[in-house]
Amino acid sequence: MHRVCLTLPTHRSCPATITAVAGEAAYGAREFGVEVHLLVLDSAAPAERAAHRAAVAALPPAPGVVVHHLDEDDQRAFLRGTVTAAGLDGADRLLDLMLPAGVSYGACTNRAFLLAEALGCASVHRRDSDSRYQLLGGKPVFPIHHELAVLGRRAADVAGSVTRSRLDPGCADRTVAVAGASFIGEPSVDLAELRALDPEAYREVVGLSVPVGHPEIWRRNLIDEAFRGAGDTPFTTDLTTLTLVSPARVDMCNIALGREVYGRVPLPPATDTIGTDYFLLHLVRHARLPGVLHNRHIVNYHTDERRSDEGFLAYQLRFAKYLLATPHLDAVYAELAAAGEALLGPDGLIRPAAVAAPLRASAGAGPTGNEDRLAVLDRRYRSLGGRYATAADLFAARRERLLAEARADMADFALLVDAWGTLTAHAKGAAVNHLPHLATAHAPAVTR
Template sequence: MRRVCLTLPTHRACAETIAAVAEEAAHGAAHFGVEVRFLILDSSDAAVRAEHRAAVRALPPAPGVVVHHLDETGQRAVLREAIAACGAGSPERLLDLMLPSRVSYGACTNRAFLVAEALGCSSVHRRDSDSRYQYLDGKPVFPLHHELAALGRRAADVAGLVTRSRLDPACADRPVAVVGGSFVGEMSVDVAEIRRLDPAVYGEVVGLSIPDGYPEIWRANLIEESFRGAGTAAFTADRTTLTAVSPTRVDMCNVGFDREVYGRVPLPPATDTIGSDYFLLHLVHGARLPGVLHNRHIVNYHTGERRSDQGFLAYQLRFAKFLLSAGYFHTVYARMAAAGDTLLDGAGHVRASAVAELVRDSTRLDPAGNAERLDVLDRSYRKLGGRYAEAADLLAARAGQLLDEARQDMADFALLIDAWAPLVHATHSVKGIA
């Protein structure tokens, strides 16, 4: 029986989301005859973990669904076993990249990838702790439905299942590597305030995330679309497109990957950096692997923590690191797009060594561009005043550290790509995951 992993990484209270995602898992098992491993990777504090354990115990039994709730102790045990089995030269360094002490959007998903490998899954489907589903006629519309229908199948065989196809016919024999949608509802609460306070400052700050050299009209459109997902329109009917999926049309709370992608290249383990977990979307697009884009968008909302002063400063740090990582990532993304089919070997598999080389080369970029980004951010935040001036002080005090970290994050990513294949193979020997 085909086995898949529906994963929910979390570091905050989300008992309602656990119940909702479990319902999605049951839907997938019932409609596609698969075994769904619902994997909760829990980095919450002890009190919240207890709430999550209670939420898991309260889940109704569902045929074909197995729930795994791993706290960081359990995750660390799995990682130590796999790292020891793969014979890594620097096991503690590798463990730190997989389970850092700071927030890492890529690392938490990498752990899901490895646990999914240990469980014998053919795909990973990710949701987030602040996810909610849209409804039609009183029933939730689950993204998993489209993910299970297409992932891993030859694109030509999926063409008859979608609303339309915009795929290059030359790619028709390749398997579908990614299926995804976006989110609807309010845009990011953090940058939304900047836009409300001063649209010109918003344009300048968000513009730091756009690659250099874009014509001004394109830059303006990209800035307008950034952080907004799929807008606010309610779901009324399915619309699916077989295509080379644009990374800007998918949110990582609403995505499924075939193991032929994540089994060969991991996500960047950068800490405190939003957007770092979107790398595989760019890799799939650059390598011209087929995907399906759908409109079963997740409903976006923000927890109280995101609206607190402490949450604000934490996010601004992660946003700043995102802007500092942009120069490195944009260089890699452009080179992957230029490489195209040459990123694949003769069997159509991603060549991890080629990706690692591009990532490692990016560390040689002149850091002057990032210093200028910090200057723009500092000037913009001080113009906004209030708590943004406080954020500017925080970033100014850490400027040197942030610049160094942005470069080191890419070097660490290249190191992890080099270690990934033996680590994935070793994970197959891990036993007894609860």
């Protein structure tokens, strides 16, 4: 049976989200006749993890759905088995990149990718713990509806079933590699308070994320649209577009990728850095692989933890590290854009070596200007006082470390890209040896 992986990585309390995503899994299995493996990757604290375990245990059996709830001990056992079986040098370093001590949006998704390979899945569908589904007529609007309808099919065969096509006919014989939408609700990056306190400071700070060289009118538009998703208009009817999907039009809480993408190249494993997990979306677009953009947007909201002083500082650090990663990634994206279809081999699949090369170049000499970015943050945040001045103190204390990490993160990513093909090849064997229930599970079942 065709298997897919619907994954929910989490490091916070989210029992209600687990229940809701299980509903989406049941919908996908029922409507499309596939086997949906709901994979909850749990890095939450013990009390929250216990609540998640209870939520999983309370899920009603659903035909075609297999639920896996893996804590970090489970994940580490699987990863160590995979790395050991792969026989690669630097096994401990690879394990650290796959399951770091800090929060890593890329690493948690990479773990889902490897586990999906172990389960024999054809695609990974990612959701987030701080989001929920829209309702239409009292029923949830599930993105998996469009994802399962198009992923893995020839673009030419999909063209007749979407609302519109904006795809170059030269890409018609290629497989649809990505399907996604955005969000409505609160901004994906929690900067609303900054914007309210000082709109000019907001524009200057957010402007640091815009690639150098954009015309001023484009810069203004990009700053105005940044992190705002699809606005606040609720869903009423489906709209689907076959196209080269722009990373700016989708959100990682509402995305699905085919294994021909994530089986070839992982995501950046950078810790405490938002935004880097969009890398594969840039890669897919630059390689001219077709995708479907739809409008079943998920509702984004901010948790109470984000509002606390500790949560605020943690998030501002992740935002600062994103701004420092941006010029490195922009340099890589420019190289990928220049390569275009040369990113693909004769088999039409992405060539990992073509991705690793610009990453190493960026980690070497790399782009300049990050010192200036930190100076802008320092000046603007200190002018706001309060928690922002405290964040500025944190950035100043870690200045050299932050600058070094922006370069090192690119080198780490290149290392992981080099190892990825070998890791994915050994994932299934590691699951059999270390988490046998993963390899042998059949629907309906609940594991752990």
